[in-house]
Amino acid sequence: MxxxxxxxxxxxxxxxxxxxxxxxxxxxxxxxxxxxxxxxxxxxxxxxxxxTKEELFLTCLRREATRLMEAVAAGVRPASRPDEQLWNGLRAFFAFVGAHRDGWRVLYRQARSEPHFAGELAGMRARIVEVVASLLEGACAQAEAAKPARPDDFLAMAYAYVGAAESLADWLADHEEEDPEHTATRMMNFVWVGADALLQGRVWRAQAE
Amino acid sequence: MxxxxxxxxxxxxxxxxxxxxxxxxxxxxxxxxxxxxxxxxxxxxxxxxxxTKEELFLTCLRREATRLMEAVAAGVRPASRPDEQLWNGLRAFFAFVGAHRDGWRVLYRQARSEPHFAGELAGMRARIVEVVASLLEGACAQAEAAKPARPDDFLAMAYAYVGAAESLADWLADHEEEDPEHTATRMMNFVWVGADALLQGRVWRAQAE
Amino acid sequence: MxxxxxxxxxxxxxxxxxxxxxxxxxxxxxxxxxxxxxxxxxxxxxxxxxxTKEELFLTCLRREATRLMEAVAAGVRPASRPDEQLWNGLRAFFAFVGAHRDGWRVLYRQARSEPHFAGELAGMRARIVEVVASLLEGACAQAEAAKPARPDDFLAMAYAYVGAAESLADWLADHEEEDPEHTATRMMNFVWVGADALLQGRVWRAQAE
Amino acid sequence: MxxxxxxxxxxxxxxxxxxxxxxxxxxxxxxxxxxxxxxxxxxxxxxxxxxTKEELFLTCLRREATRLMEAVAAGVRPASRPDEQLWNGLRAFFAFVGAHRDGWRVLYRQARSEPHFAGELAGMRARIVEVVASLLEGACAQAEAAKPARPDDFLAMAYAYVGAAESLADWLADHEEEDPEHTATRMMNFVWVGADALLQGRVWRAQAE
DNA sequence: AATGAATGAGTATTCATTCAT
DNA sequence: AATGAATGAATACTCATTCAT
Structure with a gap:
């Protein structure tokens, strides 16, 4: 035809x-x-x-993931300061999600809910989390006196940040009117200030009740 | 039989x-x-x-959500300081998720991926986000000089925090060995320190490139 | 209860x-x-x-049929003139249908469409048709010289008359506003005049084309 | 396969x-x-x-109804005398039913008993009844002095005639040995003579009891 | 290269019917 | 006598997948 x-x-x-x-x-x-x-x-x-349908879905998944990664990578200048890297990464990330809402939904929602594809997806996330973790570590090294707890704390923080970002991205995917740049600012703002404080050794502790 | x-x-x-x-x-x-x-x-x-299958799913959804809410509510003493409230809420939250991993998966993954149930779920989240936002606001009021930006910033922050918590919870749901108490500490730690810094007026800004 | x-x-x-x-x-x-x-x-x-459901249906069927027959029988005075018998029978018939619309629907529609019950119903109709046929025959005998065709012509006529009556009854069952008495008059009118003419030897014939 | x-x-x-x-x-x-x-x-x-099953049934219904209508239409010469039109119509009708017994059962029994399809069917019948009514009217006009009662009497008569014909057709559908031509003759005979008499002003009246 | 025709296997849903109490 | 609890068996409908042309 x-x-x-x-x-x-x-x-x-x-x-x-x-x-x-x-x-x-x-x-x-x-x-x-x-x-x-x-x-x-x-x-x-x-x-x-x-x-097969499964193969087709996997192919979609990989194409969208690759594009996303590439978009983010393209936005970041590796030589810049950690916070600038993060900022540019987030901008690129939210911009991509805003421009490929369908793709994001597939990645974030469908792939996650299908036990069959969760593995594939988990791997992708793991790579991202690691990148973020090493960013944090770099920032920490650059900062003067920071001595943050145990080594996998960077990973945990990175994990939580990624989760927060995904959550905002998910919300962005469903709201046509939201400006990705704005979302990025919010995210950056609260992530970085929090991280900065943490990295400078401020810690919250449960107090004796 | x-x-x-x-x-x-x-x-x-x-x-x-x-x-x-x-x-x-x-x-x-x-x-x-x-x-x-x-x-x-x-x-x-x-x-x-x-x-119907749909009705059945909805009933599951509501039962799990109700239980979760009640568990959290039972953990929090409303009269205590905001950070204590948050801490106890998070403990209860992660403890519940750790003890009802199946229920959490249904709530967080399945419900979200089915366009049909997304609405129901969105409502529940909205209520939670608001509670968290008002906690933040309370903390801010209690703190001395803080005057954080615009009013819906509390909401945005709360949204991101909830996203981060969900993300950690999701990870918890898939890792039998993880200790919920530990997860709660991590979350609390980085949330509160970040929030505290933010509430004291520290802001990250993009710099002229 | x-x-x-x-x-x-x-x-x-x-x-x-x-x-x-x-x-x-x-x-x-x-x-x-x-x-x-x-x-x-x-x-x-x-x-x-x-x-069983089937037995239940059959019981309904028989109860309604019996009631109908009895109602008609009660309306007719056996000693009266054939046309009066017919008239009174029709009045009773339509009155009953008008007052038991549900029952009639079961008898006329449901029973007929279920191959399983068609037999039972056919028997009942056969009895009615015969009664009508003998009425016609009686009328014929009473009339002076009428010599209508072959013997089973009475049956055929009766069959058609019964069909017409049922059809009108069916229509009556679905129209709350229709007056049974009126329906009976119409039916009687056209049946009897037609029958009368037929019985007096008037016959329609296809003409050479 | x-x-x-x-x-x-x-x-x-x-x-x-x-x-x-x-x-x-x-x-x-x-x-x-x-x-x-x-x-x-x-x-x-x-x-x-x-x-769907329903759509399938409807399609059957319409195909059979259309075929029936066309068969009848093909049998009638519109220019001929009313009684000839009726006669040829009846011949075509019974011939069709005799040749498509299954189709007729679907039309007349099944469609009628399912409340869901009754409407569709009622429409078809209404069209037929009107055709017959106008035939009667035509015959009346052609006849010399006839002045039959009220205008909707034609409709009522037509309705009863159609009912009678259907009833005979239904009987025909269940009796392989019956000759459609013969059925048509019977029907025509008693319809036409009756109608003729009626149209000439003969009326049956209930007498004072 | 491209497609209309075809199907095996599965799933939600319903209902007449029967026990255990 | 009366009923809530329980089920075997059926049925409409769908869909991923493959052939024959």
Whole structure:
């Protein structure tokens, strides 16, 4: 029905369609029929090019994740100060989510809820968390006297920060009117001030009741 | 085949089974057959007592949410200082999640990924976020000179904190070995110190590049 | 829940409920649950008193049919002139249908559409058709010279008349505002005049084309 | 498993099967499984081409009704005398019913007993009744002096006639040995003579008792 | 290369019917 | 006598996946 297109182009069309449908319906409720229809192509083509529904979903997942990572990486100048790195990373991150809301929903919601894909996703997050952790560590090293607790505390903090960022991103994905730049500012603000204080040795302790 | 039990008892059995299965498989992949089997009862009973799969899921959702809220409320002494309130709330929260990992997965993952239930869930979160926001506000009022920015900044902060807590809770849910008390300490630590600094007027600003 | 009632009374309550529900939903769509509920009694009681769904339906069928027959029989004075008999019979018939619309629907529609009960019903109709046929024959004998065709022509006419009456009755069942007396007049009018003419030897014939 | 056939062909096969099964079992008792099996095709095809059970039934209903109407229309010469029109119409009608007994059972019995389809059917009947009524009116106009009562008497008569015809048709549908031509003659005979007499002003009246 | 035709396998849901109390 | 509890069996409907053309 459509004119012949080189395989790579077709594949991207299909992936676009798949991301859109997966985002709208969720993995299970999405039907290969609808995906094919949205892609403007017949179902057997989808199978021929991208395999099983699961494989298709995984491919979507990886494409979106890769794009996200690349977008963030492109926004950060590795040589700059840690807080600038973080700031630019967050800007890039929220900007990407704001521009690819469907993709984010697939990544953050669908992939997470399907036990089958959780592993794949966990790996991706782990890599991100590590990057953030090493950023924190770098900031700490740069700061004068900071001696923050045990070594995996950086990881824990990073984990919590990533969680907070994802949560804001998720909210952003559902609110067309929100300005990604604004979200980034908020996040940066509260993350960095908190982190800074922590890194300077301020600690909260439960007091004897 | 099994003994006759009064309705209330059976309903709880069924809900337990449902939470377990929903948690393991996700909403769509969970089958009413499996739920009935796990509950040790025949499918028609599930329908008779708890209705449609959707209704069943909603009932699970609400039961778990209610329990969670009650657990947290029971842990907090309303008259205590804000940081103590927060600390006790977080302890209760993580303790609950640690003790009801299945329930948490249902709440946090499955409910979120199904467009159909997202609304219900969003409402619950909103209530929590508001509580946290008012805690922050209370802390701010109690502190001497703090005059933090705009009024909805409390909300934004609360939102991010809740996101971070959920993220840690989610991680907790998947790691049997993690000690909830420890998770709570980490969370409290970095939240409170950050918040405290923020509330005292420290702000991070992007610098001219 | 209800107070103890003698069996016969209970049975009538149940049959009333059953007729109502069967009429509203049709045989298949009617559920024993609803029947029990409408009867204000528990399901096992229905089974205990009236047996299977099929048996229950048959019992309804027979009760309604019997009542109808009796009502008609009560309306007719056997010694009167044929046309008067017919007239009174029709009046009684339409009056009954008007007063028992539910029962009529069960008899005429549901019973007919269920292959399983068609036989039972066919028998009842056969008896009615015969009565009408003998009425016609009586009228013919009474009339002076009439010599209508072959013997089973009375039956055929009767059959058609009964069909027409049923059709009008069916229409009556669905129109609350229609006056049964009026329906009876119409029917009588066109039946009798037609019959009269036929019985006097007037015949329509296809003409050579 | 079976040969690939173009959609249009398969659809007709399915409709044939559906009419047969609906006729034999009734709407509710008919199972999509059986219909598919009789059609020699798998169930999903039935759903793909003809939709829901209800939609399938409606499609059957309309196909049979359309065919019936067309058969009758084809039999009647519009320019001929009213009685000839009626006669030819009846011949065509009974011939059709005799040749499509299954279809008639679906139309007349099943559709009528399902409250859900009664409306659709009522509309069709209404159109037929009107045609007959206008035939009667035409005959009346043609006849010399006739001045039959009120205007809707034509409708009432037509209604009763149609009921009678349906009743005979229904009987015909269940009796393989009956000759449709013969049925038509009987019907015509008693209808026309009766109508003729009526139209000439003969009226039956209840006498003072 | 591309697709309409086709299906096996599964899932939610309902209902007549029966026990245990 | 009366009922809440319980189920076996069925049925409509869907969907990922594959062929034949």
């Amino acid at each position: 459509l004119k012949r297109l080189p395989r790579v182009v077709r594949e991207q069309q299909m992936l676009d369609a798949a991301v859109q449908v997966f985002s709208r319906r969720g993995f299970h409720a999405a039907s290969m029929d609808e995906i094919a229809e949205v892609a403007g192509i017949s179902k057997p083509m989808v199978y021929a090019y991208l395999g | 099994l003994k006759r039990l009064p309705r209330v008892v059976r309903e709880q059995q069924m809900l337990d089974a449902a939470v377990q299965v929903f948690s393991r498989r996700g909403f769509h992949a969970a089958s009413m057959d499996e739920i009935a089997e796990v509950a040790g009862i025949s499918k028609p009973m599930v329908y008779a007592y708890l209705g | 209800l107070k103890r009632l003698p069996r016969v009374v209970r049975e009538q309550q149940m049959l009333d409920a059953a007729v109502q529900v069967f009429s509203r939903r049709g045989f298949h769509a009617a559920s024993m649950d609803e029947i029990a509920e409408v009867a204000g009694i528990s399901k096992p009681m229905v089974y205990a008193y009236l047996g | 079976l040969k690939r056939l173009p959609r249009v062909v398969r659809e007709q096969q399915m409709l044939d099967a559906a009419v047969q099964v609906f006729s034999r079992r009734g709407f509710h008792a008919a199972s999509m499984d059986e219909i598919a099996e009789v059609a020699g095709i798998s169930k999903p095809m039935v759903y793909a081409y003809l939709g």
